[in-house]
Amino acid sequence: MLNFNFQNETKIIFGKEQESKVGKEVKKYADKVLLHYGGGSIKRFGTYDGIINSLKEAGVEVVELGGVKPNPRLGLIKEGIEICRKEDIDLILAVGGGSVIDSAKSIAVGVPYAGDVWDFFLGKEKISKAVPVGVVLTIPAAGSESSSGAVVTKMDGQLKRSIGSSLIRPKFAILNPELTTTLPNYQTACGAADIMAHVMERYFTNTENVDLTDRLAESTLKTVIKNTPLAIKENENYAARAEVMWASTIAHNGLLGTGREEDWSSHLIEHELSGIYDVAHGAGLAVVFPAWMEYVYQHDLERFAQFAVRVWDLDPDFKDLEWTARQGIKKTREFFASIGLPVTLAELDIPADRLKEMADKCTAQGPVGNFVKLSSEDVVNIYKLALK
Amino acid sequence: MLNFNFQNETKIIFGKEQESKVGKEVKKYADKVLLHYGGGSIKRFGTYDGIINSLKEAGVEVVELGGVKPNPRLGLIKEGIEICRKEDIDLILAVGGGSVIDSAKSIAVGVPYAGDVWDFFLGKEKISKAVPVGVVLTIPAAGSESSSGAVVTKMDGQLKRSIGSSLIRPKFAILNPELTTTLPNYQTACGAADIMAHVMERYFTNTENVDLTDRLAESTLKTVIKNTPLAIKENENYAARAEVMWASTIAHNGLLGTGREEDWSSHLIEHELSGIYDVAHGAGLAVVFPAWMEYVYQHDLERFAQFAVRVWDLDPDFKDLEWTARQGIKKTREFFASIGLPVTLAELDIPADRLKEMADKCTAQGPVGNFVKLSSEDVVNIYKLALK
Numbered sequence A, B: 001m002l003n004f005n006f007q008n009e010t011k012i013i014f015g016k017e018q019e020s021k022v023g024k025e026v027k028k029y030a031d032k033v034l035l036h037y038g039g040g041s042i043k044r045f046g047t048y049d050g051i052i053n054s055l056k057e058a059g060v061e062v063v064e065l066g067g068v069k070p071n072p073r074l075g076l077i078k079e080g081i082e083i084c085r086k087e088d089i090d091l092i093l094a095v096g097g098g099s100v101i102d103s104a105k106s107i108a109v110g111v112p113y114a115g116d117v118w119d120f121f122l123g124k125e126k127i128s129k130a131v132p133v134g135v136v137l138t139i140p141a142a143g144s145e146s147s148s149g150a151v152v153t154k155m156d157g158q159l160k161r162s163i164g165s166s167l168i169r170p171k172f173a174i175l176n177p178e179l180t181t182t183l184p185n186y187q188t189a190c191g192a193a194d195i196m197a198h199v200m201e202r203y204f205t206n207t208e209n210v211d212l213t214d215r216l217a218e219s220t221l222k223t224v225i226k227n228t229p230l231a232i233k234e235n236e237n238y239a240a241r242a243e244v245m246w247a248s249t250i251a252h253n254g255l256l257g258t259g260r261e262e263d264w265s266s267h268l269i270e271h272e273l274s275g276i277y278d279v280a281h282g283a284g285l286a287v288v289f290p291a292w293m294e295y296v297y298q299h300d301l302e303r304f305a306q307f308a309v310r311v312w313d314l315d316p317d318f319k320d321l322e323w324t325a326r327q328g329i330k331k332t333r334e335f336f337a338s339i340g341l342p343v344t345l346a347e348l349d350i351p352a353d354r355l356k357e358m359a360d361k362c363t364a365q366g367p368v369g370n371f372v373k374l375s376s377e378d379v380v381n382i383y384k385l386a387l388k
Helices: A017-028 A047-057 A072-087 A100-111 A185-203 A209-233 A238-252 A263-275 A279-310 A321-338 A356-362 A376-386 B018-027 B047-057 B074-087 B098-110 B185-203 B211-233 B238-252 B265-277 B283-313 B321-338 B355-361 B376-385
Strands: A006-015 A032-037 A061-065 A091-098 A131-137 A148-155 A159-164 A172-175 B005-015 B030-036 B061-065 B091-096 B133-137 B151-155 B161-162 B172-175
Touching: A006 A017, A006 A131, A006 A238, A017 A047, A017 A091, A017 A131, A017 A172, A032 A047, A032 A100, A047 A061, A047 A091, A061 A072, A061 B098, A072 A148, A091 A100, A100 A131, A100 A148, A100 A159, A148 A263, A159 A263, A159 B074, A172 A238, A185 A209, A185 A238, A185 A279, A209 A238, A209 A279, A209 B074, A209 B211, A209 B238, A238 B211, A263 A279, A263 A356, A263 A376, A263 B265, A279 A321, A279 A376, A279 B091, A356 A376, B005 B018, B005 B238, B018 B047, B018 B091, B018 B133, B018 B172, B030 B047, B030 B074, B047 B061, B047 B091, B047 B321, B061 B074, B074 B098, B074 B151, B091 B098, B098 B133, B098 B151, B098 B161, B151 B265, B161 B265, B172 B238, B185 B211, B185 B238, B185 B265, B211 B238, B211 B283, B265 B283, B265 B376, B283 B376, B355 B376
Parallel strands: A006 A172, A032 A061, A032 A091, A091 A131, A131 A172, B005 B172, B030 B061, B030 B091, B091 B133, B133 B172
Antiparallel strands: A006 B005, A148 A159, B151 B161
16 A cells, blocks of 8 residues: 545535525625536526525525536636636535536636636646635546546647646535436446546555555445446436445545546546547446457466456456456456447447548647556557557 | 544644654643553553653653553542643643543543532533643543543542543544554453444444444444454554554544434443452443443344454345344453453452442433343343353
8 A cells, every 4th residue: 555645524414305405505605606517407497596595595606507518618618717807706516417517626726816816727737726616416427526636638730738736625515316317328437437537546546555545446346336227227216226326426426536646647648539529428438448358467466366357257267366356357348238338439420531630639748648658659559459 | 323523633643753852742732741651561661751852852852640440430630630730731641541641631621610510521611621641542442532532530439430521532543553563462352342332332333324423433343353462462563553553543533423313321330340449441341332222132143243244254135134133242341351351240259249239320311322221120120241
């Protein structure tokens, strides 16, 4: 186990009808909020009205900025920064999934910074201040509701880049599983792939003696694997929705990475896909992760065998760990397919003609990943394994 | 799953030599600390000198109060309160295990309160203010390093009572597994029983649909079950020590109780034992918990069968869940015995003559427990199952 620091201050308010508490929670930080959201779904299902009422009752003044798209864009963030400055906003309330939250976090760091907010994403500037962010979560997937990170796309150059700082960790996150029952099944499935990827990016590590976090990670994966198909089969299944929603937060609140080196190459490889082709992040991960596994599993057969046995309940063949490991990878890909996700680039209509361009962009700062260091050539090979 | 709130702000600083950071961390809150500790062990093994140096280097003035005993006493707490007031202390630094930390937390709430600090333990007064507490942990057991609770013994009347408030959650906790390598094996074993009990008090619940927290709890138990014997066999085994230490915090930081009703009757039943006989809390739990299990398991055979299968890797007999459940209880008791703990009151030299008195005290406020509500008569029966 490696030395580590761990602290996560986000207050989680979990359960039925809990979004009615948003006004009271916001009021602790703000007299005036920016209500930040995506498309029309929060208006269609009554979430919007409930939140507005709760804010009004608490005496909080509301300024709105909707229109966040999946893979949030820098343009809207700059607009949000201007509004916050002009309106003297005390807290940004993100109502939505990871894209809305990440957009809110990016606005939050941009407001007190005189330069271009993209500087933070380029690593030119360190985050030292941020407007507080609060969350009402509607999509369990990104884990951004209590994470310290945010990912944003700059259309000019099709660059998808991230920031990280404990200063952008949300102050509170309201998680009502009822709000997720109206999600299209494809989005529920994409969310599951994202949650599982957040766990697996930490699970596949070279750090030894990480019993507890291995097991906590396996627990989180097993919970998502059991409950996602239930939620897809019966959209109103509160219990299944609740398990997946709490798992989404646990997967990415930092706990599962304590004391271990993390990898994150599959995310970076996927980011190049969704940067150019604008595919759903979870769908991209369902394609990339099994391909990455196939490419690297021989680096640590024991770990991949453990994954197969503990996560997928497979019988190990101790004389043939390679077979055991491959069975676990096969099960992972089959699971993604079973919940309606693509598992090849072909299914995403992504042709083979820009693989090298994406791989070069992905590795522009040097090799990616820690479990196995991947060069541009390695990344091309992984894309190729995912082709069809 | 029940609705819940979860927030845990304690900053965990984990790993080798991390106590050297204590001065820097304390300085964020305090120019003057009360250094609170137990007996001579921290002086014997150099921990004390390291901490004093780190505090001095950071320019922190130190006032000392040692002498905390296992099952901390109200008398010393009142002394601590006087010192803090007189010396204008900004933070109480607990260096030790649960007893020292709980003593520090009790001092912390007593300082700003004009009345008798015992009022908080009697529920007469609500905690609304507290001096900040920091921790350097030397015994993985109580989980008090990031919990919101504290347990104290009032000698007059031999009463053991508790308080709880997020205001007494430590601001930071430094966990260096190296500091635990000098623990006597018996104390390591007692710690393991305490950690496991914290998990099991939450595991045995009537709340349905708690997949994720069930699995996280099982993970924590399996980690302790695997690593405690390794730590006892090779005291210097850093990896095993680290697993047990991180498990002690996870077991009791609130995560494993999210969304589920907890029980806590075994703790209350044990508190009466250690209130009168001053046995180590973990040893008392190793005696009480299996007896409690035997008394209540028929209330939910499926849950006890799950415990047997998932925690102890036993083969279920689906036609005979009762047999399966009993095997899990047997394994639990055998495990405690295997690490050198008592599993009967006889082994603790506790006679049968005060069982009713203890049971009456335990249930003075009404039945205890949630999984099964226990009357005084039930508690007597549990003590009897533990006799020999």
